[in-house]
Amino acid sequence: MATWGHLGFQDSASPLMEQLIFFHDHTMVVLILITTFVGYMMAAMFPNAFVNRFLLENQTIEVIWTILPAIILIFIALPSLRLLYLLDEVNNPSITLKTIGHQWYWSYEYSDFLQVEFDSYMTPSNELDLSGFRLLDVDNRTVLPMNTQVRMLVTAADVIHSWTVPALGVKADAIPGRLNQISFMVNRPGLFFGQCSEICGANHSFMPIVVESVSVSAFLNWISSSSDL
Amino acid sequence: MAQEAATRRLPHSLLRHLRSSSRSSLDTTMSLTKPVMRGLLTSQIKRQLVIATVLSGVAVAGWKILVQNPRKQLYADFYKDYDAQAEFDRIRNLGLFQSCRPDGEEAEE
Numbered sequence: 001m002a003t004w005g006h007l008g009f010q011d012s013a014s015p016l017m018e019q020l021i022f023f024h025d026h027t028m029v030v031l032i033l034i035t036t037f038v039g040y041m042m043a044a045m046f047p048n049a050f051v052n053r054f055l056l057e058n059q060t061i062e063v064i065w066t067i068l069p070a071i072i073l074i075f076i077a078l079p080s081l082r083l084l085y086l087l088d089e090v091n092n093p094s095i096t097l098k099t100i101g102h103q104w105y106w107s108y109e110y111s112d113f114l115q116v117e118f119d120s121y122m123t124p125s126n127e128l129d130l131s132g133f134r135l136l137d138v139d140n141r142t143v144l145p146m147n148t149q150v151r152m153l154v155t156a157a158d159v160i161h162s163w164t165v166p167a168l169g170v171k172a173d174a175i176p177g178r179l180n181q182i183s184f185m186v187n188r189p190g191l192f193f194g195q196c197s198e199i200c201g202a203n204h205s206f207m208p209i210v211v212e213s214v215s216v217s218a219f220l221n222w223i224s225s226s227s228d229l
Numbered sequence: 230m231a232q233e234a235a236t237r238r239l240p241h242s243l244l245r246h247l248r249s250s251s252r253s254s255l256d257t258t259m260s261l262t263k264p265v266m267r268g269l270l271t272s273q274i275k276r277q278l279v280i281a282t283v284l285s286g287v288a289v290a291g292w293k294i295l296v297q298n299p300r301k302q303l304y305a306d307f308y309k310d311y312d313a314q315a316e317f318d319r320i321r322n323l324g325l326f327q328s329c330r331p332d333g334e335e336a337e338e
Contacts, residue, residue: 189317
């Protein structure tokens, strides 16, 4: 989860998020190259009082600074397209989970085998444990099996919300009357946090998401005990 | 007379040097480096381009060596011998999961 002073990405819990982090590092190479180059050229111009009276429509430099950025963009585009297609790959999910955004909570439906439905409200700060995370903890967490391909169908009941878990590299708008599908796999156990990412009213900042990634057997035990309730 | 007028305008240190040397060598001691009259922008830009390229290369190498490669290695090392089940049991026994309780609590139930 994100803590105070956290500038970069959270540690990934999904292979796709890992790839996104590596792609970001690669793009930073290009950005640092350009920023350093342009920054130095600007700094070198500051103490220079000379003016070239004959500089007009310099075709050479115009060609150079058109072709060079195009070549640089290719170095960004190729890994980007690879990742784009990787994110959209067809996989066979083992479990489908539906989430519906409401004002101001999420509800989840596990309807693959046993019908399990519950609402997930943020834990108010005055009811929080000493070890709880303020504005991030919820009463009922989204339990998912680890190392299992998950299909998530996201929608909303009232206004537009957005379901996201940064550590898993997923985000999808929850739009009333529309089902958005996302696919992911959690490759390690633990708790992963997210927050609603589309302005949806007064308590938009107070409808978080907590994914609890457990072993497959623990998940099956949980879902069968939840359906008994 | 004209020479004396010219020397009166010069700085004191240069004046001493001029008066000590012979008058016939006056022209050679006053010569300056000829400034670049043509192609100054091109020559300056070539120099600046080289410096900018070297600086950018150093910055990029710094990012790759200090950030990008170590991060990839960290992830590779983390997952090389990662036992997800053992990690799950460790977190579960700390009582952090809602869906499953620690070993001791389950036995009591």
